Amino acid sequence: MAYTMVFEWMDEFESLTESEIHTYAIEQEHNHEVILALYNILAEPQKYKSDNLIDGICQQLLNFYRSGEPELKKFTVQYIPSLVFLHLTDKSYTAVQTLLVSLYNLEVVDSKGQPLTISFRIPSIVQSSLFHDAHSLEPAFIAESSLRRWEECNTKLVSWGPLPQVESLNAQNRQRVVTALMFLYNQQLANILTQGIEFTCRGITRLVTQGFNLSSGSTRSSIASDSSYQQPLSILPRVQVSGPLLIELLHIVYHGAQRCAIGAIQALHDIIQRATYETYSDVLLAASAVKNVLQHSPSISITSRPSHIHSVSKSMITNASFRTKKLPDDIPIQDDAQQPSDTPLDSITEEQEEGDKSNKKTVSALKHLPKLPGLTKKHKDKVKNSSQGDQNMEMTSTVDGVVDPSCNDNNYNAVHVSAV
Numbered sequence: 001m002a003y004t005m006v007f008e009w010m011d012e013f014e015s016l017t018e019s020e021i022h023t024y025a026i027e028q029e030h031n032h033e034v035i036l037a038l039y040n041i042l043a044e045p046q047k048y049k050s051d052n053l054i055d056g057i058c059q060q061l062l063n064f065y066r067s068g069e070p071e072l073k074k075f076t077v078q079y080i081p082s083l084v085f086l087h088l089t090d091k092s093y094t095a096v097q098t099l100l101v102s103l104y105n106l107e108v109v110d111s112k113g114q115p116l117t118i119s120f121r122i123p124s125i126v127q128s129s130l131f132h133d134a135h136s137l138e139p140a141f142i143a144e145s146s147l148r149r150w151e152e153c154n155t156k157l158v159s160w161g162p163l164p165q166v167e168s169l170n171a172q173n174r175q176r177v178v179t180a181l182m183f184l185y186n187q188q189l190a191n192i193l194t195q196g197i198e199f200t201c202r203g204i205t206r207l208v209t210q211g212f213n214l215s216s217g218s219t220r221s222s223i224a225s226d227s228s229y230q231q232p233l234s235i236l237p238r239v240q241v242s243g244p245l246l247i248e249l250l251h252i253v254y255h256g257a258q259r260c261a262i263g264a265i266q267a268l269h270d271i272i273q274r275a276t277y278e279t280y281s282d283v284l285l286a287a288s289a290v291k292n293v294l295q296h297s298p299s300i301s302i303t304s305r306p307s308h309i310h311s312v313s314k315s316m317i318t319n320a321s322f323r324t325k326k327l328p329d330d331i332p333i334q335d336d337a338q339q340p341s342d343t344p345l346d347s348i349t350e351e352q353e354e355g356d357k358s359n360k361k362t363v364s365a366l367k368h369l370p371k372l373p374g375l376t377k378k379h380k381d382k383v384k385n386s387s388q389g390d391q392n393m394e395m396t397s398t399v400d401g402v403v404d405p406s407c408n409d410n411n412y413n414a415v416h417v418s419a420v
Contacts, residue, residue, distance in 0.1 A: 002037035003048065009034045010060050025069040032193070035078070039199040042082040045093065058083075058095040062102055076103070078192050080185040081252070084178045085203040087169070088239050089210065097169050104177050107184050108163040115162030122158055130254075130289045175242040182248035189255050197256040201263035204249050208267075208274040211238025243280040246271055250283065254290045265294075 009031075016024055028034075038057065041047075045054050061079060064072035080103070087096045110116045163180055166173050189197075250271055256264035268290060275283035 002040050003051075003053065005034060005037050006041060006053065006057065010056055013060060013063070021067060021069060021072075025067070025071040025075075028075050029071050032195075035075075035193065036195055038079060039082060039196060042079065042086060043199060043203065045086060045090070054093055055095040058099040062099055065103060065106065074188055074191055077185055077188050078196055080181050081200045081203060084181060085207050088174075088178065088207060088241075089236075100177065100181060101166060101169060103184075104181055105165045108161065108165060108180070115164075117162050118160040119157040120160070130286070130293060175240070175245060179242065179245045179248055182245065182252075186248060186251045186255075189252065194256075194259050194261055197252065197259065197261045198263055200252055201256050201261055201267040204253065204267040205263065205270045207239055208241060208246075208249075208270045210236050212277075241274065241278075243275075243278070243283050246275060246280060246283045247286060250286055250290060254293075257290075257294055268294075 013024065041053065041057065048054060061076045065076040067073075083096050083100055086093060087100060091097070108116055160183065163176070166177060169177060250268075253264050253267045253271065257268065268287065272284065272287045272291070275287060
């Protein structure tokens, strides 16, 4: 299936005219079937070695890269890790070596043919990085000295390059060339499909573990389905990897873990084991930082933002002040000798009918409030029993402007209170 699809893909590009290349380039970005088919072929090239399919793919990718279309250039860049792994494990594919040398020589020079230098900034310590969390630092006051230090730290540039061009890959320049190609690939890492990153993570595991004796239980389930793990890896030659190359591979693994790519965690453990074997201190430092970030402080976290809602003062009068449940300040002090303990306390009800108000006893809710102009209290004598002679406070209200005729006008002033 993949074999037929790739051959049709190559024949289609050869039949295009110059005016159709731009439209074809835009369509290739969404041609996921061909993209995954190429990944499968480059992962298992021994199945197609007799048909010279690898040579045709390399020629097609080089034509894409030199076409001048940005979409076709990105299409070629996404296969750089697969081509690098294929070259490091099997150097008999001369077309792969030619493609890697061509891509390297085209990237290390600018449009005028001069050596290319890429400059980028390293942020200051006040910004979070892989090795520290800026939120754990002490908050700095916004002062002139702090702003000046911020600007000075962010203006420091780090340069990559210039790098010399090469004619062929050999033991002297191979690690430098493949590391530079992986650096260029990492610049386009955000545009790579998640399935492509998964293929790359499995390729990283094969690369760093080839030639080592692995126990049967060391392989995780995320990569157990790969047929390349069925063969005894101990009989294959061990692949040489440098520290800078492992750093670039670690960048891919970290990005893949953030996107939940299958095989990323396995590749991280394999890189740590290989760096421990090779005693690469810089790789171990970066790999341990990645492992710590993935376990304890993920880059995307859901944190509650500080609330800006001001608390309501307890002395304010709201509808909550007139609830069925009594507040502690509204409960009058009862005399145990005068009133039995089993007598239920009266409660304040809201929005009662006028007839109910005249029959039920209520407790003044305005007892502890400051005096307001035009609002007074009426003392009304009520005799409950022959032994009780205490007086209770009762607020009288007018409904629709009518005052209770039983009230003495000489003793109080009637006020219209409307419930909100």
